[in-house]
Amino acid sequence: MSDPVPSWLAKGLVAPGAAHAGLAVARLAQQGLVSDAMLGKGGFALTSAAFANGEELDPSFTADEEDSVAPPLEWTAPPPGTVELVLLVEDPQAGALCHWAVWGLPGQRGKLLEGEAPPRVGKNGRGNSEWLLPAPPHGDAPHHYVFQLFALDLPLVLMPGATREDLVKAMSGHVTAVALLTGLYARAEDGDDDWDDDDAD
16 A cells, blocks of 8 residues: 655645555655655746646546647746756546656746647556546546646656656656646536546556
8 A cells, every 4th residue: 555645745735635645746755756845946836827726627628628638837947957847747536547748848947838749748547648638537526637847857868658657767866846736627427428537547
């Protein structure tokens, strides 16, 4: 069984529970590779013009609307010495299902526009190199989509299509700061979709 989420990390999450222990940031914290001093270090922060921390994602970023895309994101300057940024988006209520694995972001203040293709995108929880549209089971309480932005002290040499596990392994020991942002999403009781987040392996 996973260790509980450290108290310092819980302060950066929205209504954390046992499931949050499966997040990449929590797993790195459990290994002593991410610490409280790294959370928001130097004012490092991640925001979105589309939703505030703990607010609901618009359906235009989910599987419930056609032509949905990834939401816009913006981040402040990471600490000095940052070489590259890595973004992982996971749903703890679906076994830390990976919705986005992004790297190759310059180690500076920046942003991703709505629907913009990042420099490098790895495989999501369904094996595709793209933003995995949130599709929580109908009637579930809101799922949490945790955007985790990691500042690294070295560049990654992973090839496109790398997995979340590849990313976490490559980052281990090189994270210098972390910024977190959580979006929520729930669906109506009834629905006839062919899949939902809990169908993932």
